[in-house]
Amino acid sequence: MSEVVNWGILGYARIAKNSIIPAIDRADNARVYGVASRNKAELPAGEWPQSYDDYAALLADDAIQAVYIPLPNSLHKEWVIRALEAGKHVLCEKPIGLTAAEAREMQKVAARHDRLLMEAFMYQYTDRVRVIKEVIDSGDLGAIRHINVSFRFLLDRPNTIKMQPALGGGALYDVGCYPVNFVGLVTGRLPVQCKALCETQDGVDTNLSALLQYDDGLIANIHCGFNAFGRNYAEIIGTKGMLCIDKPFLDDAGTLYLHTPEGIRELPVSESDRYQAEIRHFSSAILNQPSKIIPLDETVRNMQVLDMIRAAL
Ligand SMILES: NC(=O)C1=CN([C@@H]2O[C@H](COP(=O)(O)OP(=O)(O)OC[C@H]3O[C@@H](n4cnc5c(N)ncnc54)[C@H](OP(=O)(O)O)[C@@H]3O)[C@@H](O)[C@H]2O)C=CC1
Ligand SMILES: O=C1CO[C@H](CO)[C@@H](O)[C@@H]1O
Secondary structure (H helix, E strand, O other): OOOOEEEEEEOOOHHHHHHHHHHHHHOOOEEEEEEEOOOHHHOOOOOOOEEEOOHHHHHOOOOOOEEEEOOOHHHHHHHHHHHHHOOOEEEEOOOOOOOHHHHHHHHHHHHHOOOOEEEOOHHHHOHHHHHHHHHHHHOOOOOEEEEEEEEEOOOOOOOOHHHOHHHOOOHHHHHHHHHHHHHHHHHOOOOOEEEEEEEEEOOEEEEEEEEEEOOOOOEEEEEEEOOOOOEEEEEEEEOOOEEEEEOOOOOOOEEEEEEEOOEEEEEEEOOOOHHHHHHHHHHHHHOOOOOOOOOHHHHHHHHHHHHHHHHHO
């Protein structure tokens, strides 16, 4: 195989157009080979070698090794499985599906076809997450007792898949999956119980809080929403210290604050290029080169927690 992975994109989604296609262009081991859209006529001309008017035609093209799936959440499972069965490696947008059962099914198909499958949690490729992991590993926080994480924004586009129940809309799937994933990164295990409340509009959750409790008593407090002033933040609170993180899911430069009895330590984080890093690492893994890949067991665990939250509403 060449040292550059040919990518195909299923659906000319906003995230594909605004973030992932430019990120593939910036990655030195990847290129956009083709895009499939139900509205092929509206795709820009001449920006990549091939365009297709149906997703199956892209999957049938042997020139493509990796497929990016930014379809509505309710369509992820079907197209992930079809792409894996067509012999493609797959990067699928978050959440990977609607339930843990769907995630396990996709994991099995990936193993059966010996293909890579990864859920696109781009924030894991930021410098913030590197610094957060270093602080946790240093023991400076002591025993972690509480995690507080929120991701909310004001959704001002009425005609969006995010507000359509049949397409897997709702704040929990759209943004709540990030705090859940963040708590999973810190704890590395499943909670033992969950309580949750939400406000709904047009059949989807638009304002949701969940409490997760772990086997050692640790409590995580998760919030997500579409209908209030936007912010994302996290606090990890231990017996010896507290780490305050502004914008854990974004990649601009900033400062984390580590509070201890000795005072407040400022921890600088550098600007990252999370989408490019995600594409570059996934492409490296396809090329059998060193890479940082999000394990599918973590993905399944994330979906199990989303199941617990939905069941608690
Ligand atoms: N990682 C990140 O930063 C982000 C991730 N996301 C994730 O990406 C996915 C897509 O989100 P987003 O880009 O906002 O969505 P869009 O609505 O912009 O894109 C979804 C695409 O899916 C295709 N599609 C196929 N069937 C349907 C259907 N029945 N209704 C609507 N679209 C359909 C369309 O492509 P076409 O018409 O060309 O075939 C459409 O452009 C979601 O899973 C979301 O969670 C979203 C934003 C940011
Ligand atoms: O994944 C995502 C990144 O953040 C956006 C909000 O700012 C979400 O809507 C989107 O789905």
